[in-house]
Each structure stands twice: as structure tokens, then as C-alpha cells.
Amino acid sequence: MNRRIALRHLALISGGLAFIPSCDFSSDDILAAYENLKVTASQKQLLGAISDTIIPAGELKGALELEVPDFILVMVNDCMNTENQMLFSAGLTAFPDFTKNTAGKKFDQLSTKEKEDLIQTGIDLKPAETPEGEKDKAVSYFLNTTKRLTMQGYMASEYIQTEVIPYSLIPGPYNGSALISEIQKSRING
Amino acid sequence: MANLNIRNKQERTYQAIVVGSGASGGWAAKEFGDLGVKTLLLERGRDVKHIKDYPTTNMLPYEFKHRGKLPQAVLDENPIVAKCYAFGEDSEHFFAKDAEQPYIQEKPFDWIKGYQVGGKSLLWARQVQRWSDYDFEGPARDGFAVDWPIRYKDMAPWYSHVEKFAGVSGNRDGIDTLPDGEFLPAYDLNIVEKHFAQKMKDVYGDRHMISSRCAHIHEPRPEFTAQGRASCQNRNLCQRGCPFGGYFSSNSSTIPWALKSGNVTLRPDSVVHSVIYDDEKGKATGVRVIDAHTKEVEEFYADVIFINAAAINSNAILMNSTSARFPNGLGNDSGVLGKYFAFHNYRAGVSASYDGFMEYTTSGGRPTSGYIPRFRNVKKQETDFLRGYAGGFSAYRGGGYVADARVGMDLKNSMLNKTPPDGPWRVGSHMMGETIPKESNYIALDKDKLDPYGLPTLKFNVAYDDNDEKMIIDYQEQISEMFSKAGFTDISVRDDHRVPGLDIHEMGGVRMGKDPKTSMLNGNHQLHAVPNVYVTDGASMTSTSTQNPTLTYMAFAARAAHHAVNESKKG
Numbered sequence: 001m002n003r004r005i006a007l008r009h010l011a012l013i014s015g016g017l018a019f020i021p022s023c024d025f026s027s028d029d030i031l032a033a034y035e036n037l038k039v040t041a042s043q044k045q046l047l048g049a050i051s052d053t054i055i056p057a058g059e060l061k062g063a064l065e066l067e068v069p070d071f072i073l074v075m076v077n078d079c080m081n082t083e084n085q086m087l088f089s090a091g092l093t094a095f096p097d098f099t100k101n102t103a104g105k106k107f108d109q110l111s112t113k114e115k116e117d118l119i120q121t122g123i124d125l126k127p128a129e130t131p132e133g134e135k136d137k138a139v140s141y142f143l144n145t146t147k148r149l150t151m152q153g154y155m156a157s158e159y160i161q162t163e164v165i166p167y168s169l170i171p172g173p174y175n176g177s178a179l180i181s182e183i184q185k186s187r188i189n190g
Numbered sequence: 191m192a193n194l195n196i197r198n199k200q201e202r203t204y205q206a207i208v209v210g211s212g213a214s215g216g217w218a219a220k221e222f223g224d225l226g227v228k229t230l231l232l233e234r235g236r237d238v239k240h241i242k243d244y245p246t247t248n249m250l251p252y253e254f255k256h257r258g259k260l261p262q263a264v265l266d267e268n269p270i271v272a273k274c275y276a277f278g279e280d281s282e283h284f285f286a287k288d289a290e291q292p293y294i295q296e297k298p299f300d301w302i303k304g305y306q307v308g309g310k311s312l313l314w315a316r317q318v319q320r321w322s323d324y325d326f327e328g329p330a331r332d333g334f335a336v337d338w339p340i341r342y343k344d345m346a347p348w349y350s351h352v353e354k355f356a357g358v359s360g361n362r363d364g365i366d367t368l369p370d371g372e373f374l375p376a377y378d379l380n381i382v383e384k385h386f387a388q389k390m391k392d393v394y395g396d397r398h399m400i401s402s403r404c405a406h407i408h409e410p411r412p413e414f415t416a417q418g419r420a421s422c423q424n425r426n427l428c429q430r431g432c433p434f435g436g437y438f439s440s441n442s443s444t445i446p447w448a449l450k451s452g453n454v455t456l457r458p459d460s461v462v463h464s465v466i467y468d469d470e471k472g473k474a475t476g477v478r479v480i481d482a483h484t485k486e487v488e489e490f491y492a493d494v495i496f497i498n499a500a501a502i503n504s505n506a507i508l509m510n511s512t513s514a515r516f517p518n519g520l521g522n523d524s525g526v527l528g529k530y531f532a533f534h535n536y537r538a539g540v541s542a543s544y545d546g547f548m549e550y551t552t553s554g555g556r557p558t559s560g561y562i563p564r565f566r567n568v569k570k571q572e573t574d575f576l577r578g579y580a581g582g583f584s585a586y587r588g589g590g591y592v593a594d595a596r597v598g599m600d601l602k603n604s605m606l607n608k609t610p611p612d613g614p615w616r617v618g619s620h621m622m623g624e625t626i627p628k629e630s631n632y633i634a635l636d637k638d639k640l641d642p643y644g645l646p647t648l649k650f651n652v653a654y655d656d657n658d659e660k661m662i663i664d665y666q667e668q669i670s671e672m673f674s675k676a677g678f679t680d681i682s683v684r685d686d687h688r689v690p691g692l693d694i695h696e697m698g699g700v701r702m703g704k705d706p707k708t709s710m711l712n713g714n715h716q717l718h719a720v721p722n723v724y725v726t727d728g729a730s731m732t733s734t735s736t737q738n739p740t741l742t743y744m745a746f747a748a749r750a751a752h753h754a755v756n757e758s759k760k761g
Contacts, residue, residue, distance in 0.1 A: 029255070054597045060606070078261040116598040123597070147597065155605055158252045164606065167250055170423045174556035176380030180549055180610050190602035 030070045033077035037085060043092055047072065049107060050095075050143070051150045053115040058190050061159055063150050071153035072146060084141075091142020098122060098139045119143055164188065199491065204230040204455070206754065207477055207492040209462045209507065212309025214727040214743040215498030216440030216448070217352065221751035223451030230455050230490055231448065232479060234499075235286070235305035237458040238312065240418075240441045244431030246280040254279050273692055274302045276313050281429040284312050291641050294649035300691035301502060301650070307458050308441035309500060310694065311740075313429050316405045316437050316557065318358050318741035319580075320349050320369045324568055325735035328624075332567075332576050335530060335627045336703040338732045339713030342369065348745035356438040356744065357414055359558070360403030368400075368563040368737075374408045376401040377556045381547050382585035382615045387560075389676040394565070397672065399583050402561035405438035405741075417443050424555035437557065459483055461643050464511040465495055465520050465723060474520070474723045480643050494722050494754045497700075498747060501728030502633060505531075505699040506648055508710075508725075509635045521717030524707055527700060529632040531652055532734045534695040535579070535623030538662045538685050540669040542678035543614040544585065551587040551611045559584035562619065564736045566664065575660035579623040580736035581669060587611040617678055621665045624736050626657055627698050652690045695739055697731035715750040721757075726750045 034044065051072065052064035063069070076088050099107045103118050110118065122143040127136035154160065161167040165188070208218045211233040222229040237243070251257060258279050265272045268288045277285050286303035293301060304310035323342045329335040346369070353372040361376040379387065379401050387399040406422040407414050414420070419435030419442055428437050435442035448454040459482040466476045466489060476491035497504045505528050511520035519527045559582060566578030589611035595604040631653065635646035666683040673681050703709020706718035711730050717723045726746040728739060 055602045055605075056598060058599060058602065060602075062602075075256060075259075078263075079256055079259050081262055081266075112598070116596065119597050151601070151605060152257060154602075156251045156257045158250075161250060161252050169248060169250070169425055169427070171425070171555040172553070173424060174378055174380075174552065174554040176378045176383070176552050177547075177550050178553040180551050183551070183553055184610065185607075188603075188606040190599055190606050 029074050029078075033070075033073040036077050037073060037089055039073060039089075039092070044069065044073075046095065046107060047092065047146070049115075050119060050146055051153075053112070053119055054147050054150045055154050055190075056112070060164060060188075060190050063154050066154060066157045066159055068150050068153040068157070072149040075149050075153075076145070084145075087138050087141045088145055090135075090138035091140070091145075094135045094139050095122075095142065098135070119147075123147060202489065203476075203491040204228045205492055205758075206230070206494045206496065207232065207490055208496040208498060209477060210234075210309065210498035210500060210503070210727065211307045211440055211445060211456070211458075212304070212498065212500055212727070213311040213314070213438075213440060213740050214747040215496065216308070216311065216444035217744045217747035218496045218498055218724075218726065218751045219448040219454050219456075220355075220444035221748050222755075223448035223454045225751070225755045226451075226453055227755060228453055229448070230457060230492065231445070232460045232462055232477070232490075233307045233309075233456070233458045234461040234482060234503075235307065235309075235458060236482075237456070238284075238306045238308050238431070238441055240435065240439075240446060241431070241433050243441075244433060245283065247427065247430040247433050249280065249430075270300050271302055273300055273688075274694070276429045278429070280427070281313065284429070284431070289642075293647055294636055294639065296649050296651045297653045298689035299650035299652050300689055301696075302691065302694045303500070307445065307456065308439050311439040312431055312441060314694075314740055315738065316428065317561070317738040318353070318356075318403050318405045319561065319563070319737040320371055320403075321345065321735055321737055321742055322367050322369050324367050324564075325733070325737070328577060328735060329733045332571070334576060335733050336701065336705065336708050339702050339704045339709075344713070345742070345745055345749070348749040349741065351748050352741065352744045355413060355417075356405050356443060357407040357411075357419070358403055358741075359406050359408040361401055363398065363400045365398050365400070365563055367565075367568055371403070373403065374411070377404070377406075377408065377558050379560055380552050380585055381550050382544055382617065383560045383583065385544075385546065386583065386585070386617070386672075386676045390562075390672060393675045394672075396568075397562070397565045399560050399562050402558045402582070404558035406557045407436055417447055419443065422557055424557060426555050426557060428557065461645070462499065462507055463487065463643075463645065464507060465497070466491075467511065467513040467516060467520060467720065469513060469515050472515075474720050480645075482643070485643065493758065494724070496747070496750070496754075497723065497725045497729075498727045498743075501696040501699065501731075502648065504725055504727055504729035505633055506635065506645070508700060510646060516719070521710055521719045521723065523719050524709060526629075526708060527710060528634050529629045529699065530627035530701055530732075531631045531633055531696070531698045532625045532627040532731070533652065533690045533697060534693040534734060534736070535625050535654065535658050535661065536621060536693040537654075537658075537688055538621040538623075538665050538683065539619060540666060540673060540681065540683050541616065541618040542673045542682070543680040544617055544676075544678045545614040546677060547615065551589065562669075564624075566668070573660070573664055575657045575664065576626055577624040577657075577661070578736065579621050579661060579665050581619045581621060581665070583617070583619045585615050585617045587615050588613050614680075617673065619669050619673075621662065621669075622693075622736050622738070623658065623661045623665065624734050626655070627701070627731075627733060628655070633699060650691075654690065695728070695734070697728045697734050697739060700725045700729035701732045702730050703732060714753045715746060716753075722754075724750045724754060
């Protein structure tokens with residue numbers, strides 16, 4: 001048994017949660033994702049800004065600080081079929097035009113509220129069956145995918161699962177008739 | 191392939207050889223070890239040592255690169271195994287990939303395989319219900335397959351024997367269709383499941399819903415401590431291998447026990463080519479093994495051979511064991527080898543809502559759920575199809591974050607503060623239907639197409655029939671009616687049209703029977719024509735009934751191992 005597993009095992013048996021450094025993406029994975037998806041430096045920055053609008057920093061860290069954009073790109077690169085990757089990339093590429101046409105400014109010139117409105121508008125787009133609708137379809141797919149992966153990457157981050165809502169490998173014995181009123185948790189302010 | 195039998199024959203001779211280290215092979219090896227029989231346990235896959243070789247078992251969600259999801263490339267390369275519900279980023283290393291063993295689907299069949307020490311016992315769903323005489327007497331009463339040469343009384347002590355060692359949790363429910371066993375305390379049903387169970391008793395009398403008996407340690411006992419196993423921690427991460435040994439697997443239980451006896455030698459990476467039959471002696475003398483890495487062939491010898499390679503490969507080994515005496519496969523005088531192959535019908539499900547007990551939910555975890563024992567055609571024939579089905583059952587309450595919250599702080603706070611459940615309970619059942627073994631459902635070898643080990647490729651001709659289709663409709667109707675009588679609403683039925691195999695309950699092809707003209711094995715699991723060869727896994731099943739079959743294979747293996755030892759004492 002290696003040290004890491006031994007430590008974790010010990011921690012489990014004693015009922016605690018061990019803090020053991022996790023393996024995260026290697027820089028190679030991230031670089032491969034940028035290369036395969038042909039993401040430019042400015043697109044990377046834009047994706048960061050979008051994910052940080054979806055889950056902004058507040059009392060708790062936001063998506064950008066948790067490097068969620070890297071997670072998004074690795075997931076798109078590794079876990080999506082080519083067709084969806086192309087749709088995602090097309091949406092990312094079309095997003096600046098969509099921003100200009102919808103909000104009249106560049107994304108980084110918008111207020112927080114305007115950024116949220118813009119992204120929400122893009123998420124809710126109902127693309128028409130026209131050539132213009134094809135672009136909307138890509139933008140909508142890109143934003144919905146980015147939202148979903150931002151949520152996943154944020155909630156399944158080491159930060160959230162150790163410092164905010166500690167994850168337990170041992171959920172405790174089953175209670176099949178738990179009163180909802182008795183298991184309310186205290187509120188977390190994001 | 192070089193035949194390098196350079197080592198002394200003596201060194202390669204044992205009293206018993208067990209082919210396969212899954213649930214049934216592990217049991218044969220354990221019994222032989224306990225009985226002082228020098229045994230070689232062969233496994234085609236790599237070694238997986240308890241705890242040490244469970245690389246993901248204690249990983250936290252954020253430590254998985256794709257948070258549990260498998261890369262597209264893995265899914266594209268493995269269209270068959272990717273259909274299995276348990277195949278994920280945390281467990282893919284315990285599944286044989288599609289390219290490992292190509293096969294021919296003359297009719298569609300999803301063959302899910304676990305090629306490593308422990309086999310699929312690392313991956314199974316751990317549900318262990320005994321058979322009763324309603325099951326063993328099924329073929330004789332209903333006129334299909336052949337009569338089982340054994341009855342419940344033959345198996346009852348062996349069910350007890352394996353349950354005590356493996357650890358089985360359950361209630362003594364007193365239901366004649368599902369005999370009680372040696373149970374540790376059961377896992378609780380939740381408030382809605384209990385409501386359903388009570389309603390079924392009230393409305394039907396003979397329909398039940400129970401806490402499904404499962405191979406989990408729910409109470410510490412010295413016999414588990416002696417195996418190095420501790421109580422189940424309700425992690426529900428069983429497919430990763432359990433560091434506590436909380437559920438039964440060969441890896442946590444029978445294999446380390448067998449090795450500790452000093453009588454058992456485990457040889458992984460050993461793909462069995464065939465059983466060696468000696469025409470002069472009139473018996474099997476050993477097995478030919480292909481080294482998984484070097485592809486070299488080596489022979490091992492023993493007085494008794496147990497074939498526990500999992501149903502499909504046990505068939506394949508016998509088919510590939512040809513000799514002057516048995517040109518059509520070892521022990522295949524009857525011509526039934528590979529035929530009467532069957533499975534469980536898992537196609538259908540029913541789900542619904544329940545708006546009672548709204549102030550309750552569940553907390554914590556449990557390793558099992560509810561089970562509806564077969565109620566159809568039990569005491570008499572009631573329908574226009576043969577046999578019946580069991581059902582899984584569970585109730586759960588939703589809750590969670592509002593995914594459509596507006597992006598920004600609204601979404602963030604919604605995710606961090608899961609809403610308490612406000613919608614109704616959801617309930618669901620899935621079907622576990624008996625299929626009727628028939629000659630036209632068979633597997634066979636294609637000796638012109640060879641797999642990566644140079645072994646003949648298997649071809650599958652297994653399909654549903656009208657009986658299965660009628661049973662699906664009846665299951666949907668009956669469960670819907672039961673849900674309705676329990677006050678459930680919003681009832682919907684499904685048929686996912688999955689192809690055979692994904693149930694991972696493949697059975698038959700080397701069936702037991704009384705008559706050597708129509709069956710392969712006798713009531714002791716010996717080949718009629720080659721009594722020193724035993725088959726005690728799914729291949730030996732004469733009929734399928736509805737119960738999850740692994741417990742029965744484990745009991746078969748233990749019983750047959752004792753039979754083999756008693757026979758050898760007789761000389």
C-alpha cells in the first residue's frame with residue numbers, strides 16, 4: 001500500500017477526511033486542449049471572463065480563481081465528440097459578434113449586470129432555422145456547455161469539496177425516514 | 191506458438207485445477223484450500239490484490255480528471271462495454287475492453303467481461319437471493335428445458351455455507367418463493383418503500399416487497415474479521431473495489447483465504463486454451479494455458495478440473511477441448527453444448543410519483559434497495575406466457591440546486607445551498623424476467639476467425655422470443671397496477687429494448703440434467719462423460735428463474751468441491 005492510500009485509509013477508518021495533495025491536470029493536458037481546439041490567447045481570456053460571470057467571486061472564490069476554464073477546455077477536448085467540439089469552437093468564435101450585436105459593446109466593456117444579461121440571453125436563445133440561426137445555435141451551445149461545465153468544475157473542485165462543503169467518502173448510515181425540518185443546513189453565502 | 195514444457199511435469203501437477211477466479215472459481219479454490227487439496231487457480235487476467243490494486247478506491251471526486259466521465263476516445267473504442275452502467279472513470283480498469291476479445295454477433299449480444307483476478311466479483315451488484323423449489327421445479331412443471339437434477343434441499347446447506355462466510359444482510363421474510371438464509375441485520379427500507387410493502391400485503395396477500403438480500407457486512411462477526419474484512423461503510427463506490435472488504439468479492443474474501451491455506455497457487459495472466467483429455471485413461475488430465483504476455487503454451491495437470499471461467503468462456507473452453515473421443519467439444523455426446531443459452535430480461539421498468547410523506551426524505555447511504563420476489567405463475571399457470579419476473583424497487587426524494595437559476599450570484603448561491611426536497615417522492619422498479627432456454631439460442635465457435643490469443647472467436651445467436659415480449663407487457667401492467675393501488679401517480683412504463691447480455695446474467699450452454707442424452711452435467715456438476723471435470727458457474731444453469739444468480743454459483747462451487755474431495759477419498 002503506498003503512503004498516499006495508507007494515509008487516506010487511516011483517515012477513513014478514523015472517520016476523518018484527509019487533506020492529501022490531489023493530482024490535478026498536468027500542464028500537458030491543458031496545452032493539448034488549447035492546441036486541439038485551436039483556442040487563441042484572447043479566446044482563453046474570454047472563456048475565463050464568461051465562466052467568472054457564470055460563477056463570480058464573492059465571499060467565496062469564483063470560477064476563474066479555481067481555474068475552471070482549464071477544466072472546461074480539457075472536458076471539451078477529451079469528453080466530447082468532434083461534432084460538438086466544432087459547435088463549441090464555432091460558438092466561442094461567434095461570441096464577440098453576438099456580444100456586439102446584442103449589447104452594442106465588447107464583453108470587457110460591459111458591467112457585471114450587462115454581462116450576466118448577455119450570457120443569460122445567449123443561454124436562452126431559440127435559434128431560427130436560417131443561416132443566421134446557425135450562428136445563434138453555436139453561441140447557445142457554447143454558452144450552455146460552458147455553464148454546465150463551469151457548474152461542474154466549480155462544485156467538484158478541491159476548494160469547494162474540502163473547504164466549503166467537505167465531501168465525505170463515508171456518507172453515514174441510512175435513515176429512511178429523515179424529517180426534512182431536522183436536516184436543514186446553515187446557509188452558505190457565495 | 192512454441193510449446194515450452196521445459197519445467198518438470200511434477201512441478202506442473204496439482205490435485206485440482208480451477209479455471210477462473212471470479213465468484214464461483216474463488217469459492218472452489220477456497221474449499222479446496224480448506225480441505226487440503228493442492229490446487230492451481232488459473233486466471234486469464236492480471237492479478238488484483240485486495241486494497242493494493244484498487245487505485246481509485248479512496249479518490250475524491252475532484253481527483254478524477256474528468257470528474258467520473260470517460261473520455262470520448264475510450265467510449266468510441268469500446269461501444270459494447272461502454273453500455274454497462276458501472277463502466278466509468280473510477281472503474282474502467284476492471285472491465286475487459288472490447289478489443290481484448292472480439293466476437294461475432296450473428297444476433298446482437300452485449301458481452302460484458304471482467305478479466306482480472308476476482309473477475310466480475312469486483313463489479314457485481316451484490317444482490318443475493320436464494321432459489322426455491324418453485325425455481326428448481328420450473329422446467330419439469332412447465333415443460334421446457336430439462337428437469338433440474340437437484341432440488342432446494344440439495345442446495346440449502348450450501349447456500350448457508352457460503353452466506354455465513356460471504357456475509358449476507360437481509361430479513362427473515364418468511365416468503366416461500368425466496369427462502370430465508372443466514373442473515374446479518376437487513377438494511378432499512380425507507381418510509382415510502384415500507385408503505386408500498388404494506389400495501390402489497392394488504393391488497394394482494396401474496397405479493398411482497400422486501401429489503402433485497404445483499405452480500406454486505408452489516409454487523410461485525412469474527413468470521414469476517416478473520417478474513418480481514420470490516421463492515422460496509424455505505425460508500426456506494428463498490429465498483430472501485432472496497433478497502434474495507436465491506437462487500438463480498440473473491441479479492442477480499444475467498445482468494446486471500448485460499449492462499450493463506452498454503453494449498454492454493456494463484457496463476458494470473460493464464461488464458462486457458464482447452465482441457466486435455468487422455469483417450470487411454472478415459473479422463474481429463476489437465477489444461478493447456480496460453481501465457482497472456484508471451485503467448486507461450488504450457489500444460490498443467492491435475493486429477494480434478496473445475497471450469498469456472500464465467501458462463502460464456504466456460505462454454506468456449508469445452509468447445510475448444512476436442513479429442514478423438516470428443517470431436518465436438520469435451521463431454522459433448524449430447525450435442526447440447528453451447529445450446530439452451532439464456533439470460534435475464536431487464537428491458538422494462540416502471541416509474542411514478544408519490545405525494546405522501548412529504549415531510550420526510552432520506553439521509554446517508556445504503557448498499558441495497560427493495561426487491562419484489564416473483565409472484566406471477568408461481569403456484570399455478572395464470573398467464574399466456576411461461577414463468578415470471580422479479581422486480582427491483584426503490585423510492586427516493588429529489589432536491590438539489592436550481593439549475594436554471596440566473597447566471598451570477600443567484601446561480602452560485604443556488605448551487606451552494608441545495609434546496610430541500612419540495613417535489614414528490616419518486617419511485618421506480620426494474621424488471622428481472624426469466625427467459626426460457628431453447629436450442630435456437632446458442633453460442634458457438636468460429637474456428638476460422640481467431641482472437642488475439644489465437645483462440646477461436648465466439649459467435650452469438652441469442653435473442654428474445656414471444657414469451658419475453660408478453661412478459662414485458664405483463665410486468666408493466668402488473669407493476670403499474672401495484673403502483674396505482676399504493677397511491678402512486680404519474681405512472682410511466684418503459685422498454686429500453688436493450689439487447690441480451692447487458693443484464694450480465696448469461697447462463698446455460700453446459701446445462702445440468704439427469705439424462706446424458708440431453709444435458710452436459712449431472713447433479714454433482716460433473717460432465718456426464720468426463721466425471722473429473724466440473725462446471726459450477728453460470729454455464730451449468732438448466733433454467734434461469736428470476737433471482738440474481740451469483741449466490742447460486744457460489745453455492746454450486748462449494749458443493750461440487752466437497753463432492754470432488756469425497757469422490758477422491760473413495761479412490
